[in-house]
Amino acid sequence: MSILExxxxxxxxxxxxxxxxxxxxxxxxQVLSIIGSSGSGKxxxxxxxxxxxxxxxxxxxxxxxxxxDSDMMKNMSExxxxxxxxHFGLVFQSFNLFPQYTAIENVMLARQLQxxxxxxxxxxxxxxxxxxxxxxxxxxNRMGLSERMNNYPHQLSGGQCQRVAIARALALKPDILCFxxxxxxxxxxxxxxxxxxxxxxxxxxxxxxxxxxxxxxxxDVSDQVIFMDDGYxxxxxxxDEVFGNPKMERTRQFLGNYN
Amino acid sequence: METFMEQLPIVVDxxxxxxxxxxxxxFVTLIGALPLGLIISFGTRSKIxxxxxxxxxxxxxIRGTPLMIQLLIIYYFPGLVWKNPIWGGxxxxxxxxxxxxxxxxxxxxxxxxxxxxxxxIPVGQDEAGLVLGMTGxxxxxxxxxxxxxxxILPPISNEILTLVKDTSLARIIALQEIIWAGxxxxxxxxxxxxxxxxLFFTAVYYLVCNGLLTLLLGGIEKxxxxxx
Numbered sequence: 001m002s003i004l005e006x007x008x009x010x011x012x013x014x015x016x017x018x019x020x021x022x023x024x025x026x027x028x029x030q031v032l033s034i035i036g037s038s039g040s041g042k043x044x045x046x047x048x049x050x051x052x053x054x055x056x057x058x059x060x061x062x063x064x065x066x067x068x069d070s071d072m073m074k075n076m077s078e079x080x081x082x083x084x085x086x087h088f089g090l091v092f093q094s095f096n097l098f099p100q101y102t103a104i105e106n107v108m109l110a111r112q113l114q115x116x117x118x119x120x121x122x123x124x125x126x127x128x129x130x131x132x133x134x135x136x137x138x139x140x141n142r143m144g145l146s147e148r149m150n151n152y153p154h155q156l157s158g159g160q161c162q163r164v165a166i167a168r169a170l171a172l173k174p175d176i177l178c179f180x181x182x183x184x185x186x187x188x189x190x191x192x193x194x195x196x197x198x199x200x201x202x203x204x205x206x207x208x209x210x211x212x213x214x215x216x217x218x219x220d221v222s223d224q225v226i227f228m229d230d231g232y233x234x235x236x237x238x239x240d241e242v243f244g245n246p247k248m249e250r251t252r253q254f255l256g257n258y259n
Numbered sequence: 260m261e262t263f264m265e266q267l268p269i270v271v272d273x274x275x276x277x278x279x280x281x282x283x284x285x286f287v288t289l290i291g292a293l294p295l296g297l298i299i300s301f302g303t304r305s306k307i308x309x310x311x312x313x314x315x316x317x318x319x320x321i322r323g324t325p326l327m328i329q330l331l332i333i334y335y336f337p338g339l340v341w342k343n344p345i346w347g348g349x350x351x352x353x354x355x356x357x358x359x360x361x362x363x364x365x366x367x368x369x370x371x372x373x374x375x376x377x378x379x380i381p382v383g384q385d386e387a388g389l390v391l392g393m394t395g396x397x398x399x400x401x402x403x404x405x406x407x408x409x410x411i412l413p414p415i416s417n418e419i420l421t422l423v424k425d426t427s428l429a430r431i432i433a434l435q436e437i438i439w440a441g442x443x444x445x446x447x448x449x450x451x452x453x454x455x456x457x458l459f460f461t462a463v464y465y466l467v468c469n470g471l472l473t474l475l476l477g478g479i480e481k482x483x484x485x486x487x
Binding site: 082086088090092094096097098099100110114152154168172 | 387395
């Protein structure tokens with residue numbers, strides 16, 4: 001069974017249809033890259049998966065369970081949306097770290113807030129918090145940030161901030177980790193260190209969806225590639241199919257810009 | 260006519276009593292107006308249009324008219340129009356009426372500062388909190404509140420210093436604050452009359468008080484410099 005099934009998603013901003021009948025599936029442990037020019041709907045699609053936007057029609061299933069259905073959305077309470085949202089993690093282009101918390105506090109915050117709601121929290125408070133801290137330290141170590149755990153975001157480089165943001169998203173153990181142009185705010189040198197981390201996650205079989213303008217990276221790391229244009233999925237296939245032998249003229253034109 | 264050195268302790272005692280009333284009004288207003296201002300600022304961003312409109316109108320009226328008129332109306336209206344002087348006649352009644360007027364007035368100013376603070380926080384902070392499964396309440400208290408306080412501290416400090424001086428307006432309903440106490444020696448009180456120097460002394464009380472507040476608020480601003 002596919003970990004993610006997206007069926008007939010469409011989305012309007014006012015009268016403009018920005019997503020048009022989007023369908024795709026993603027298998028567990030695979031990486032899907034979404035490419036396309038600015039304004040093609042890539043980011044909106046990713047935001048729909050994380051419920052930052054609500055699709056006007058369509059269905060989303062995670063591991064066979066419906067997490068979003070435009071027909072029953074009206075009856076969905078905030079707490080259900082919050083729960084369903086946790087299937088996905090999202091790493092933003094502009095990091096969006098919390099400036100008043102250190103790197104490790106950024107990673108721990110959401111887990112701590114969750115833990116406080118568990119019934120036996122008061123009894124095992126110290127042990128639970130210790131566990132959360134340990135996990136956060138492990139994640140930051142994996143991101144190569146063991147020396148930076150107690151720094152505030154403004155004391156970190158863009159690449160380091162983005163790696164903290166990746167650790168923060170991983171802390172909630174999402175089924176699918178989404179990246180929204182994770183290196184677009186970084187210079188080429190810092191881009192490299194972030195891409196390396198994402199590649200490392202792919203090797204560890206993390207299921208990921210990556211919206212990116214880094215074509216060679218997308219070709220290298222992905223199992224599937226989607227090319228979007230004007231709200232449509234124009235190409236959907238393996239990297240070799242999409243990059244090596246695109247079906248549409250528009251795709252060839254787009255990829256031509258990168259050679 | 261007594262000498263200055265004989266008058267001094269009498270005047271200082273009297274000014275101290277007045278200044279205590281000034282400080283009481285200052286703290287009561289602050290304690291009431293800060294949370295009320297936060298509630299009003301949420302209201303002005305409510306999804307329910309009537310709440311929004313009523314609050315905007317209310318803020319417009321309160322900010323658009325002198326605090327002195329508001330003091331007079333709040334103090335005298337119940338007695339003169341309803342024939343029901345709810346505040347009572349004494350100093351306690353005057354203090355209560357003044358507190359109500361000041362809290363309402365300052366809450367409106369604070370609410371606009373809070374509103375500015377809330378909307379100045381990038382939407383990315385909300386979105387980051389949401390995708391981490393936080394509730395709206397958690398995002399406000401754990402993520403946005405401290406960033407907001409950092410941003411609004413300079414304008415809030417301004418209002419707080421102004422409030423210290425504005426308390427003297429309560430003199431219009433004969434609240435016995437420090438200027439009232441100083442002015443008494445011009446008219447004649449406790450054997451001293453025609454003396455203007457006690458008024459200069461009242462100014463020193465304000466200056467010292469605002470000096471200390473400036474240091475305190477500056478200290479808080481410094482404390483929040485650890486993040487950007």
